[in-house]
Amino acid sequence: MSKKLLFLIPFGFLIAGIFGVFQFLQPSATAGVKVVLQPQNIALVRQGKAVYLTHCASCHGSNLEGQQNWRQRLPNGMLPAPPHDATGHTWHHSDSYLFMVTKYGIERLIGQTYANAMPIYEGIISDQEILSVLSYIKSTWPGEIQARQDRINARGQR
Ligand code: HEC
Numbered sequence: 001m002s003k004k005l006l007f008l009i010p011f012g013f014l015i016a017g018i019f020g021v022f023q024f025l026q027p028s029a030t031a032g033v034k035v036v037l038q039p040q041n042i043a044l045v046r047q048g049k050a051v052y053l054t055h056c057a058s059c060h061g062s063n064l065e066g067q068q069n070w071r072q073r074l075p076n077g078m079l080p081a082p083p084h085d086a087t088g089h090t091w092h093h094s095d096s097y098l099f100m101v102t103k104y105g106i107e108r109l110i111g112q113t114y115a116n117a118m119p120i121y122e123g124i125i126s127d128q129e130i131l132s133v134l135s136y137i138k139s140t141w142p143g144e145i146q147a148r149q150d151r152i153n154a155r156g157q158r
Pocket residue numbers: 051052055056057058059060078079080081082088089090091093098101102106115116117118119121133134
Protein backbone atom coordinates (compact mmCIF):
# COMPACT_ATOMS: atom_id res chain seq x y z
CA MET A 1 0.00 0.00 0.00
CA SER A 2 1.36 3.43 -0.90
CA LYS A 3 2.13 6.05 1.76
CA LYS A 4 -0.64 8.20 0.37
CA LEU A 5 -3.26 5.50 1.01
CA LEU A 6 -1.94 4.84 4.53
CA PHE A 7 -2.36 8.51 5.23
CA LEU A 8 -6.01 8.27 4.22
CA ILE A 9 -6.86 5.56 6.80
CA PRO A 10 -7.19 7.82 9.88
CA PHE A 11 -9.16 10.23 7.74
CA GLY A 12 -11.55 7.38 6.92
CA PHE A 13 -12.02 6.64 10.61
CA LEU A 14 -12.74 10.30 11.24
CA ILE A 15 -15.48 10.36 8.60
CA ALA A 16 -16.93 7.09 9.92
CA GLY A 17 -16.87 8.55 13.43
CA ILE A 18 -18.66 11.74 12.45
CA PHE A 19 -21.21 9.74 10.52
CA GLY A 20 -21.71 7.40 13.50
CA VAL A 21 -22.33 10.32 15.89
CA PHE A 22 -24.69 11.88 13.38
CA GLN A 23 -26.65 8.61 13.14
CA PHE A 24 -26.71 8.39 16.91
CA LEU A 25 -28.18 11.88 17.22
CA GLN A 26 -30.96 11.14 14.77
CA PRO A 27 -34.28 10.42 16.45
CA SER A 28 -33.77 6.70 16.82
CA ALA A 29 -37.47 6.00 16.54
CA THR A 30 -37.34 4.47 13.09
CA ALA A 31 -34.07 2.76 14.05
CA GLY A 32 -32.33 4.07 10.97
CA VAL A 33 -34.95 2.58 8.67
CA LYS A 34 -36.31 5.01 6.15
CA VAL A 35 -40.00 4.33 6.01
CA VAL A 36 -41.70 4.79 2.66
CA LEU A 37 -45.18 3.38 2.29
CA GLN A 38 -45.81 1.41 -0.90
CA PRO A 39 -49.53 1.56 -1.72
CA GLN A 40 -48.82 0.34 -5.27
CA ASN A 41 -47.00 -2.80 -4.12
CA ILE A 42 -49.75 -5.40 -4.55
CA ALA A 43 -48.05 -8.21 -2.62
CA LEU A 44 -47.19 -5.90 0.29
CA VAL A 45 -50.70 -4.43 0.38
CA ARG A 46 -52.24 -7.91 0.40
CA GLN A 47 -50.03 -8.88 3.33
CA GLY A 48 -50.90 -5.60 5.06
CA LYS A 49 -54.60 -6.27 4.78
CA ALA A 50 -54.15 -9.58 6.60
CA VAL A 51 -52.09 -7.86 9.32
CA TYR A 52 -54.76 -5.17 9.57
CA LEU A 53 -57.61 -7.65 10.00
CA THR A 54 -55.69 -9.58 12.65
CA HIS A 55 -54.25 -6.70 14.67
CA CYS A 56 -56.05 -3.43 13.94
CA ALA A 57 -59.61 -4.04 12.74
CA SER A 58 -61.01 -4.79 16.22
CA CYS A 59 -60.57 -1.10 17.10
CA HIS A 60 -60.11 0.78 13.83
CA GLY A 61 -62.90 -1.20 12.10
CA SER A 62 -62.84 -3.85 9.34
CA ASN A 63 -63.58 -1.11 6.82
CA LEU A 64 -61.18 1.36 8.49
CA GLU A 65 -64.21 3.28 9.74
CA GLY A 66 -62.97 3.74 13.32
CA GLN A 67 -65.09 3.66 16.46
CA GLN A 68 -68.30 5.61 16.95
CA ASN A 69 -67.98 9.26 17.96
CA TRP A 70 -64.24 8.94 17.62
CA ARG A 71 -63.69 12.66 18.21
CA GLN A 72 -65.28 12.54 21.69
CA ARG A 73 -63.29 11.40 24.69
CA LEU A 74 -64.72 8.46 26.61
CA PRO A 75 -65.64 8.75 30.31
CA ASN A 76 -62.13 7.41 31.10
CA GLY A 77 -60.65 10.40 29.30
CA MET A 78 -59.32 8.39 26.38
CA LEU A 79 -60.19 8.84 22.75
CA PRO A 80 -61.88 6.06 20.75
CA ALA A 81 -59.96 4.66 17.77
CA PRO A 82 -60.10 7.05 14.81
CA PRO A 83 -60.87 5.84 11.28
CA HIS A 84 -57.95 5.07 8.96
CA ASP A 85 -59.99 5.86 5.86
CA ALA A 86 -60.00 9.28 4.20
CA THR A 87 -62.43 10.70 6.80
CA GLY A 88 -59.84 10.31 9.60
CA HIS A 89 -56.59 12.15 10.18
CA THR A 90 -54.19 9.28 9.53
CA TRP A 91 -53.35 10.78 6.13
CA HIS A 92 -52.47 14.12 7.79
CA HIS A 93 -49.26 12.46 9.02
CA SER A 94 -46.00 11.43 7.37
CA ASP A 95 -44.98 7.84 6.77
CA SER A 96 -42.40 7.92 9.55
CA TYR A 97 -44.87 9.43 12.04
CA LEU A 98 -47.38 6.65 11.33
CA PHE A 99 -44.64 4.05 11.61
CA MET A 100 -43.47 5.42 14.96
CA VAL A 101 -46.98 5.69 16.41
CA THR A 102 -47.62 2.07 15.49
CA LYS A 103 -44.29 0.71 16.67
CA TYR A 104 -43.56 2.81 19.75
CA GLY A 105 -46.92 4.31 20.72
CA ILE A 106 -48.05 7.88 21.11
CA GLU A 107 -46.36 8.62 24.44
CA ARG A 108 -42.88 7.87 23.18
CA LEU A 109 -43.54 9.86 20.04
CA ILE A 110 -44.68 13.00 21.85
CA GLY A 111 -42.27 12.44 24.74
CA GLN A 112 -44.81 12.84 27.53
CA THR A 113 -47.39 10.79 29.36
CA TYR A 114 -50.73 10.69 27.59
CA ALA A 115 -53.38 8.14 28.51
CA ASN A 116 -54.45 6.43 25.31
CA ALA A 117 -55.79 3.11 24.07
CA MET A 118 -53.50 2.66 21.07
CA PRO A 119 -51.35 -0.46 21.69
CA ILE A 120 -47.57 -0.47 21.17
CA TYR A 121 -46.63 -2.98 18.47
CA GLU A 122 -42.89 -3.17 19.09
CA GLY A 123 -42.10 -6.87 19.58
CA ILE A 124 -45.61 -7.89 18.51
CA ILE A 125 -45.38 -7.42 14.76
CA SER A 126 -42.22 -6.87 12.69
CA ASP A 127 -41.13 -3.59 11.07
CA GLN A 128 -41.95 -5.17 7.73
CA GLU A 129 -45.49 -5.99 8.92
CA ILE A 130 -45.92 -2.40 10.12
CA LEU A 131 -44.78 -1.17 6.69
CA SER A 132 -47.25 -3.55 5.06
CA VAL A 133 -50.23 -2.59 7.19
CA LEU A 134 -49.62 1.13 6.71
CA SER A 135 -49.14 0.58 2.97
CA TYR A 136 -52.48 -1.23 2.92
CA ILE A 137 -54.15 1.65 4.78
CA LYS A 138 -52.70 4.17 2.31
CA SER A 139 -53.80 2.03 -0.67
CA THR A 140 -57.45 2.50 0.37
CA TRP A 141 -57.29 6.31 0.14
CA PRO A 142 -58.45 8.08 -3.04
CA GLY A 143 -55.62 9.22 -5.32
CA GLU A 144 -56.01 12.87 -4.29
CA ILE A 145 -55.63 12.00 -0.59
CA GLN A 146 -52.59 9.81 -1.33
CA ALA A 147 -51.07 12.72 -3.25
CA ARG A 148 -51.70 15.10 -0.35
CA GLN A 149 -50.02 12.69 2.06
CA ASP A 150 -47.11 12.39 -0.41
CA ARG A 151 -46.71 16.17 -0.15
CA ILE A 152 -46.68 15.98 3.66
CA ASN A 153 -43.81 13.48 3.34
CA ALA A 154 -42.01 15.66 0.80
CA ARG A 155 -42.22 18.69 3.08
CA GLY A 156 -40.71 16.66 5.90
CA GLN A 157 -43.70 17.35 8.15
CA ARG A 158 -44.71 14.87 10.81
C1 HEC B 1 -57.14 -1.62 21.30
C2 HEC B 1 -57.59 -0.76 20.22
C3 HEC B 1 -56.62 -0.47 19.09
C4 HEC B 1 -55.98 -1.37 18.26
C5 HEC B 1 -56.09 -2.89 18.28
C6 HEC B 1 -55.20 -0.58 17.34
N1 HEC B 1 -55.37 0.75 17.59
FE1 HEC B 1 -54.50 2.31 16.59
N2 HEC B 1 -55.39 3.63 17.82
C7 HEC B 1 -56.28 3.32 18.83
C8 HEC B 1 -56.72 4.53 19.48
C9 HEC B 1 -57.70 4.59 20.63
C10 HEC B 1 -56.08 5.59 18.83
C11 HEC B 1 -56.20 7.09 19.17
C12 HEC B 1 -55.36 7.36 20.40
C13 HEC B 1 -55.39 8.81 20.82
O1 HEC B 1 -55.13 9.67 19.97
O2 HEC B 1 -55.64 9.05 22.00
C14 HEC B 1 -55.26 4.99 17.79
C15 HEC B 1 -54.46 5.71 16.93
C16 HEC B 1 -53.72 5.17 15.90
C17 HEC B 1 -52.91 5.93 14.98
C18 HEC B 1 -52.74 7.45 14.95
C19 HEC B 1 -53.74 8.00 13.97
C20 HEC B 1 -53.70 9.50 13.85
O3 HEC B 1 -54.40 10.04 13.00
O4 HEC B 1 -52.98 10.17 14.62
C21 HEC B 1 -52.35 5.04 14.11
C22 HEC B 1 -51.43 5.34 12.94
C23 HEC B 1 -52.81 3.73 14.50
N3 HEC B 1 -53.63 3.85 15.58
C24 HEC B 1 -52.47 2.56 13.84
C25 HEC B 1 -52.84 1.29 14.26
C26 HEC B 1 -52.44 0.08 13.58
C27 HEC B 1 -51.57 0.05 12.32
C28 HEC B 1 -52.96 -0.95 14.28
C29 HEC B 1 -52.78 -2.42 14.04
C30 HEC B 1 -51.42 -2.89 13.84
C31 HEC B 1 -53.72 -0.37 15.39
N4 HEC B 1 -53.63 0.99 15.33
C32 HEC B 1 -54.41 -1.10 16.34
C33 HEC B 1 -56.68 2.04 19.19
C34 HEC B 1 -56.23 0.86 18.65
